[in-house]
Amino acid sequence: MKELLAQRVNPDVSSALAGLFPKDPDPSAVTFAAGSPNEQLFPVKAVQAAFNTAIETQGAHLFQYQSSQGNLALRQKLVARIAKWGQVTTKAENIVLTVGGQQGIELVAKALLDPGDDIAVEVPTYIGALAAFDLYQPHYHAVPLQADGLDLDALEATLKRYPKTKLLYTVPDYHNPTGITMSVAKRQQLVALANRYNVVILEDTPYRDLGYESTPLPAIKSFDTEGRVIFLSSFSKILMPALRTGWLVADGDILQAILKVRLASDLEATGVTHAAINAYMDANDIDQHIAHMTTHYKQQRDAMLRGLAAYFPDGATYTKPAGGFFDWVTLPQGIDADQLMYDVISPQAHVTYVPATNFYPNRDVHNALRLSFSGLAPQTIDSGMHRLGDQLKAAIHAASPVI
Amino acid sequence: MKELLAQRVNPDVSSALAGLFPKDPDPSAVTFAAGSPNEQLFPVKAVQAAFNTAIETQGAHLFQYQSSQGNLALRQKLVARIAKWGQVTTKAENIVLTVGGQQGIELVAKALLDPGDDIAVEVPTYIGALAAFDLYQPHYHAVPLQADGLDLDALEATLKRYPKTKLLYTVPDYHNPTGITMSVAKRQQLVALANRYNVVILEDTPYRDLGYESTPLPAIKSFDTEGRVIFLSSFSKILMPALRTGWLVADGDILQAILKVRLASDLEATGVTHAAINAYMDANDIDQHIAHMTTHYKQQRDAMLRGLAAYFPDGATYTKPAGGFFDWVTLPQGIDADQLMYDVISPQAHVTYVPATNFYPNRDVHNALRLSFSGLAPQTIDSGMHRLGDQLKAAIHAASPVI
Numbered sequence: 008m009k010e011l012l013a014q015r016v017n018p019d020v021s022s023a024l025a026g027l028f029p030k031d032p033d034p035s036a037v038t039f040a041a042g043s044p045n046e047q048l049f050p051v052k053a054v055q056a057a058f059n060t061a062i063e064t065q066g067a068h069l070f071q072y073q074s075s076q077g078n079l080a081l082r083q084k085l086v087a088r089i090a091k092w093g094q095v096t097t098k099a100e101n102i103v104l105t106v107g108g109q110q111g112i113e114l115v116a117k118a119l120l121d122p123g124d125d126i127a128v129e130v131p132t133y134i135g136a137l138a139a140f141d142l143y144q145p146h147y148h149a150v151p152l153q154a155d156g157l158d159l160d161a162l163e164a165t166l167k168r169y170p171k172t173k174l175l176y177t178v179p180d181y182h183n184p185t186g187i188t189m190s191v192a193k194r195q196q197l198v199a200l201a202n203r204y205n206v207v208i209l210e211d212t213p214y215r216d217l218g219y220e221s222t223p224l225p226a227i228k229s230f231d232t233e234g235r236v237i238f239l240s241s242f243s244k245i246l247m248p249a250l251r252t253g254w255l256v257a258d259g260d261i262l263q264a265i266l267k268v269r270l271a272s273d274l275e276a277t278g279v280t281h282a283a284i285n286a287y288m289d290a291n292d293i294d295q296h297i298a299h300m301t302t303h304y305k306q307q308r309d310a311m312l313r314g315l316a317a318y319f320p321d322g323a324t325y326t327k328p329a330g331g332f333f334d335w336v337t338l339p340q341g342i343d344a345d346q347l348m349y350d351v352i353s354p355q356a357h358v359t360y361v362p363a364t365n366f367y368p369n370r371d372v373h374n375a376l377r378l379s380f381s382g383l384a385p386q387t388i389d390s391g392m393h394r395l396g397d398q399l400k401a402a403i404h405a406a407s408p409v410i
Numbered sequence: 411m412k413e414l415l416a417q418r419v420n421p422d423v424s425s426a427l428a429g430l431f432p433k434d435p436d437p438s439a440v441t442f443a444a445g446s447p448n449e450q451l452f453p454v455k456a457v458q459a460a461f462n463t464a465i466e467t468q469g470a471h472l473f474q475y476q477s478s479q480g481n482l483a484l485r486q487k488l489v490a491r492i493a494k495w496g497q498v499t500t501k502a503e504n505i506v507l508t509v510g511g512q513q514g515i516e517l518v519a520k521a522l523l524d525p526g527d528d529i530a531v532e533v534p535t536y537i538g539a540l541a542a543f544d545l546y547q548p549h550y551h552a553v554p555l556q557a558d559g560l561d562l563d564a565l566e567a568t569l570k571r572y573p574k575t576k577l578l579y580t581v582p583d584y585h586n587p588t589g590i591t592m593s594v595a596k597r598q599q600l601v602a603l604a605n606r607y608n609v610v611i612l613e614d615t616p617y618r619d620l621g622y623e624s625t626p627l628p629a630i631k632s633f634d635t636e637g638r639v640i641f642l643s644s645f646s647k648i649l650m651p652a653l654r655t656g657w658l659v660a661d662g663d664i665l666q667a668i669l670k671v672r673l674a675s676d677l678e679a680t681g682v683t684h685a686a687i688n689a690y691m692d693a694n695d696i697d698q699h700i701a702h703m704t705t706h707y708k709q710q711r712d713a714m715l716r717g718l719a720a721y722f723p724d725g726a727t728y729t730k731p732a733g734g735f736f737d738w739v740t741l742p743q744g745i746d747a748d749q750l751m752y753d754v755i756s757p758q759a760h761v762t763y764v765p766a767t768n769f770y771p772n773r774d775v776h777n778a779l780r781l782s783f784s785g786l787a788p789q790t791i792d793s794g795m796h797r798l799g800d801q802l803k804a805a806i807h808a809a810s811p812v813i
Contacts, residue, residue, distance in 0.1 A: 008637065008664055011522060011577075012521060012664070013521060013522050013524050013527075014524050014669055015671070016521055017748050018670075022674065024673050025478075046471055046473065046474045049470040049473050051469055055461075055466075058461050058462075059458065059462070065457075066454055067450065070651065071458070071650070071651060072446050105676075109674075109675070113675045118415060118419055119416055120416050121418075122525075135674070138674070142675070173414050205414070234411065236412065247474070249473045249474060249475065249682050251680045251683065253676075260411050260412050260421055264415050264416075264421060267424075268545060271538070271542050271545055272542070273509040273516065274427070274510055274512045274538065274654075277509075278654075279652050279653065280680055303602075363476055365527050376663035391809065
């Protein structure tokens with residue numbers, strides 16, 4: 008019945024998202040692939056208490072149809088939070104609670120994109136963003152990243168060449184997949200560019216609270232004077248993913264369009280979990296919880312950086328993330344990280360990662376990979392990095408010309 | 411910034427869904443508009459206990475990223491449930507848990523529809539389905555309802571005339587907005603027609619368990635031999651809406667396409683509530699809860715039917731629903747139910763309903779309205795129907811030619 012499917016669905020190409028979690032039956036397998044948070048850090052008791060508080064306080068009405076925009080008290084807390092940690096001034100009526108950050112991206116794509124529309128994305132970029140944009144069949148323009156974030160000269164060249172570009176997607180804080188953070192100067196310049204070329208910016212910030220060296224930088228949204236920046240964040244990484252609660256800040260016509268497509272998409276998110284998150288934030292200092300988490304994640308990050316220095320071949324270069332979950336490793340040209348993982352490293356060394364192709368809209372970069380340290384204890388990271396480093400050394404050696 | 415919005419979003423037309431809940435500050439106002447369930451019937455204590463059971467049993471892992479398809483144990487229960495109450499044979503891997511039934515409709519539209527594709531819908535039909543389909547810019551073909559469901563001769567004429575029609579949307583059980591139920595014979599004939607004309611059927615059944623005269627009929631899906639019927643239901647009406655848990659059954663390429671667009675849309679639904687619903691069904695007989703609810707809803711339905719007989723003018727005809735939440739009232743030609751409500755009935759009598767236009771893709775029927783009895787006590791229904799009936803009598807009298 009393939010002939011009845013929409014063009015946006017290519018039944019012969021499986022979703023890159025679906026391949027993010029390769030399974031290895033070996034119990035000693037180490038996966039650097041999944042970007043899942045460390046569930047040992049989840050505040051289970053406090054969240055259980057918060058569910059009980061929410062249900063006992065609000066009773067039956069909590070379980071009724073509620074609000075397409077989401078729990079008002081929680082939106083008010085988010086207004087205060089983004090003012091404090093992102094220097095963004097907004098109001099509760101500008102916030103929409105979404106089913107994770109993923110739905111936020113999809114709603115923005117749905118509100119803005121017609122088939123063939125030009126959009127600009129950082130490369131490499133978040134796989135799930137490409138999956139969401141793919142649904143709306145855009146024409147992608149890839150803009151490279153530099154050590155301090157998006158290459159703004161390359162972006163401007165793209166905007167000059169494709170003046171109808173509607174949207175730029177960026178992950179400015181502890182970027183997925185590279186760990187790179189955009190400088191404050193570039194944030195400000197980026198908004199000026201967007202104003203000049205009439206582009207909407209989708210600022211996706213699921214990791215912004217997870218810095219291991221410093222507190223969060225001002226959001227790109229804080230420099231927005233025309234309501235063209237959509238700020239998106241989530242509780243998935245700072246609390247728990249299965250609460251499925253993301254949130255976005257938008258203005259004017261864009262906000263109205265997002266609300267309209269949201270209502271048509273699923274009416275509303277899960278009000279019970281919104282109320283539980285709100286009760287959790289009433290009873291607990293979430294920043295204290297985040298500080299507890301970052302202490303652990305920093306140790307994991309450090310174990311990975313030690314492993315990169317100790318075990319990886321000279322031909323491999325890598326980023327040094329100041330926060331978030333990810334490191335990006337670039338191998339010499341000619342090494343295919345995809346083939347290497349599936350043919351050699353996963354079956355022989357029982358280590359997995361996500362190969363670079365998945366992070367590029369045209370799947371045209373092969374000699375790089377993403378490593379996630381978020382879900383693993385430091386000693387597991389050390390052991391996995393040792394095995395992976397040995398394999399990469401062997402692969403690079405095998406690919407080198409014999410003198 | 412309207413020029414940057416997608417064509418699917420018309421910023422000048424507000425969503426009909428958003429207007430479903432007109433507010434009246436008068437405390438004696440009676441709203442027959444909202445199709446919300448009666449929250450006095452919500453099993454709050456049992457569901458609270460179920461949340462605690464789920465959290466205590468599964469701990470931190472419950473809050474991790476889980477499964478795009480949704481909780482396996484719950485999907486297995488739904489397999490057994492639809493076998494028993496719908497005579498559908500399926501497997502857990504064919505079930506997808508969605509964010510309410512609304513997301514199920516949107517995912518089907520996303521998986522199947524390109525702009526301009528032909529789709530057939532019953533008229534009148536569910537407002538939210540039109541909102542979801544609108545996102546994918548189809549060409550609608552309206553097929554009238556008869557007392558025993560869809561007019562199959564009219565459907566066949568449509569399919570002959572528009573042979574590329576991809577999808578038929580139907581609510582066969584206690585239909586929203588009319589309360590009509592499709593006969594078993596028509597269910598079987600409908601599948602034969604769909605086979606002949608290569609059409610997918612979306613069978614949307616949020617009310618199928620809420621019969622006041624008999625147990626549910628076999629699902630249309632039970633007659634499906636080619637995997638072209640998508641069965642969709644929800645816990646919103648039989649348990650609680652804010653759990654935001656719907657579910658669908660699909661096969662083959664269609665299932666794969668739905669899973670793909672689901673992953674890209676929001677990764678997964680809220681696993682915590684899935685586990686809570688599963689724990690609720692382990693600890694309670696949900697059919698006993700449904701029987702308790704239908705006893706009350708039947709009293710509410712009966713109060714509305716008594717009110718229709720006692721207070722409504724002779725010129726008004728109405729359906730006699732055997733289940734669900736709704737009654738459909740047709741007024742004489744020339745009476746505009748929309749104008750009447752906003753200009754006269756709401757401000758003067760403080761009674762609201764949903765005018766017919768919202769249920770037609772072309773908004774071209776004006777002399778009818780939907781009344782919902784689901785959220786109101788019998789005595790409130792009686793009082794509201796009395797006030798509404800008096801207003802309709804006056805309106806019909808005023809519109810009649812003077813002899």
